[in-house]
Amino acid sequence: MRTVGSSPSSARLRQRFDEDAQALTSLLEDASVEFLQSVEAPVSPLAMGHVALDMDVFPMDNSQTHKEGVSYTYKGYDGYAPIAAYLGQEGWCLGCELRPGSQHANNGFLDTLKRVLPRARSLTDKPILLRLDSAHDARDNRDFLREQDQIDFLIKWNPRKQDPLAWADKAQAQKAWTLERDGKMEAVLSEDLPDEPGLRRIVKVTVRTSDAAGQLYLEPEVSLEGWITSLPVDEVSDQQVMALYSDHATSEQFHSEFKTDLDPERLPSGKFDTNNLVMAFATMGYNVLHWMGLRLTGPDAPVRHPAKRRRLRTVMQELMTMACRLVHSGRQWILRFGRHCPGFAVYQDLYEGIASSG
Incomplete structure (x- = not known):
């Protein structure tokens, strides 16, 4: 050691x-x-x-x-x-x-x-x-x-140098508009890339004539996302x-x-x-x-709210900072935990997993 x-x-x-x-x-x-x-x-x-x-x-x-x-x-x-x-x-x-x-x-x-x-x-x-x-x-x-x-x-x-109005015209020609709310329309267009077979570009064109509160714009705002x-x-x-x-x-x-x-x-x-x-x-x-x-998401883990995964901070709090004693006895080093240590079952399982994997 x-x-x-x-x-x-x-x-x-x-x-x-x-x-x-x-x-x-x-x-x-x-x-x-x-x-x-x-x-x-x-x-x-x-x-x-x-x-x-x-x-x-x-x-x-x-x-x-x-x-x-x-x-x-x-x-x-x-x-x-x-x-x-x-x-x-x-x-x-x-x-x-x-x-x-x-x-x-x-x-x-x-x-x-x-x-x-x-x-x-x-x-x-x-x-x-x-x-x-x-x-x-x-x-x-x-x-x-x-x-x-x-x-x-x-x-x-x-989009680089793309013209948003040209894409709005494409959406109009395809009659692809949907009304998201008063003052906001969206259209989703899809096209194959002509010089790159097997690839497609999906473009969402958004036209806003007012904000979410209903305030009208002086002119429509056209934006692209793809x-x-x-x-x-x-x-x-x-x-x-x-x-x-x-x-x-x-x-x-x-x-x-x-x-x-x-x-x-x-x-x-x-x-x-x-x-x-x-x-x-x-x-x-x-x-x-x-x-x-x-x-730490299993049933024997310390009590926490249900989650798919735990943050690193939670892992360090629950497993890395557990109280224990390091005891040397019979030419062995032993980690001794409290009888009611909430994270011991998880810690033991992790240790056995590492030991078995070599």
Whole structure:
């Protein structure tokens, strides 16, 4: 058993991280996936049968610092903009790569995707649905994804220089308008991409002549929202595609747990590679805590409101901070819990699960 005296000092640990950051980062990323494989972590598919793979960038505030890579983010402060990938409805993190704050989300995205997809395939044999926001609406991304086996994608469309009035005319020609409320009409249009066989674009055109309170506008407001997908129309309708992308927002909850519950936002080092290593440690901890949290929804878990999953903060409160005594007896180290410890049954089950997985 390692004692405090045999552990490296904080200064020496920082030096080792600085010296071996890149090598350790790749090892930790592999170890995180191997952990999920060893504990046979469940990967729940969507109702349509695909497993969701959500990738997105989120900013981390490191303002008023001079750390390597800190720059102006799209949120209006200085910091980093890591890109994270979450698999399944459980949200297993397959990577959270640190990036400079000013780096565009699509810059270097394909390299990241090529690292993430093999990890996803190692955890599930079901088809994968990759969901991306409009920053990744690029022909190169779509061409790469079309070449992959058992990979479908759903990407938010970036209208760029599209004319909203032209789309409103298309909706009028197809008589596709529906009245959502007084002063608001919507139309959903779908078309195949002419130079990309097998892909379709779904566009929702919204025309507002007044706000929700009834205040009339001087002129109508026309807005566009769209999605590009490889999902076949005979299997997934336009409305289902929009609902699938709406569910992509769940990944924002995972970002929130990363930033608030694990609290790595203000990264500790001035060196970029070392901070990237810290994010790899955080990814490993995130997956371990999420796996532990699966047992906190069972009947023998400490009393909480019903839920499909528990936040990382709840897992730490219920399982990581339980009171116990460390006893050395008969040349064995023993953790002794109280007779009425509410989390003991879950803790014992988790321990046996790890021990049996080797």
